[in-house]
Amino acid sequence: MEQAQINKTAIRIRDLVFRRGRNTILDGISMDIQQGSIVAFMGPSGVGKTTILRLISGQLKPDEGTIEVYGQMVSGMSDRELHHFRRNIGVLLQDGALFTDLTVFENIATPLREHTDLPEPLLRRLVMVKLNAVGLGGIEDLMPHELSGGMARRVAFARAVVLDPRIMLYDEPMTGLDPIAVSTVRTLMRETNDTLGLTSIVVTHNVTQMSQLVDYCYIIASAKIAGEGPPEQLNLSTEPSVDQFMNGKMEGPIPFHYQTPGTPWGLLD
């Protein structure tokens, strides 16, 4: 990666607070995500990693704090502005979320049909280029239920990048895939990010899969950033939450029981 690219901030988050009822999910998160990098949000299940993705894509509004993407304030956008903003964002959801009643071709063509006026031959060519790029040329007429999990994830990937977004958001992109499919998706993510100069954010709880892919990690625990840095540096961290998560220890500050205000467990403290 070129140094010039790295120094530019793509996403700037300041003092982000998000509450759900009485629970504070995120409490005072601040971060700068550099353009061209692949960044992971890691942490135990249910800690609010996906919530950050939803805040960045504007599906949720923060209770306090700001989120800025390429200088645009996402947290204050109207519905119309958000609609426009999302054309620059590609999202790969946990299970791919392909449209089950459309063929593979139509799945990838949907964003193009909605947002461009390309003539049919050009549209067809563009879809085939994306499909070939994920190594699946020739399956365009299949239905989503005829695909394996890995293939479906790659089709969803092709659909997410078909409008050439500037930012890619991945929600657990490798969950439920076999090791070969994991490597394929990982390579695709890295290559796409570097060739198109994207900025990617990956939400995951799989430590080993991510340490081979990402440039920078944020470990989120107890609503705050417990640790951050390149993966190799985090592996050596002595911070108790980070150490507990990275090494999968049961003992540590991250609790086993779900914490709610007023549970009997409070009596034992």
Added chain:
Amino acid sequence: MGDHTTRLTGPVAQSGQCLLFLAKMISGIRFSSSQVRSVLQQTYLIGARSLVIIMICGFFVGMVLSLQAINALEQFGASDQVSLLVVKSLFRELGPVLTALLFAGRAGTSVTAEIGLMKATNQIEAMELMAIDPIQVIALPRFLAGLISLPLLTAMFNALAILGSVVFSIGVMDLDAGIYWSKLQEGVYFHKDFVGGIWKSLVFGGLVSLIAVFFGYTAKPTGAGVGTATTNTVVVSSVLILVFDFIMTSFFT
């Protein structure tokens, strides 16, 4: 719909949300070629695919109505009036209402289940994230297709019911065909009886399709949630069809 509106519950709030949903759909009508194509496609799936059940039911309703009418009218020696009684009640009430009830069970449920399942499998969320408005792309074509289909299906139901009545009255009960048709021609009016019923069915079409898409769109994204939404579609649309039928009949008669 924002969090502050979904938190409200109860029929009043839900009706308000439903009307807002309708307004959002209507504001999305563009008459673009892709929209027209998708409305036609849904009209085929929702309307044309309901034809067989509507036709079979229409035929038997026509037969059973004639059977009962002839039995009753015979006591006064007025069985030659059967076509008048059967066709008037069909055009004005039974055609629109029965077709709408069948349509709610056949097409309404499938629309609710389809949209609910799309929500449960994150397809709706994926669309929002692609800056595609699911209300316009998913809900609107199904709503318009229902609105177009139901009056056409009602006309078909009426036609088959008359056929059933003819088969039973003339074929089985040996009534005179000439009297049957001349009574019908004399006493049944195209505008007052037939068109009035079609207007009703247009309202029922809008009602059933609105309820079906709204309940699908607001279903809880779980198996049980989609199941409940599907049941609610049938229950709520059936009740509202009968309520609206009474209101419209009492105003326009």
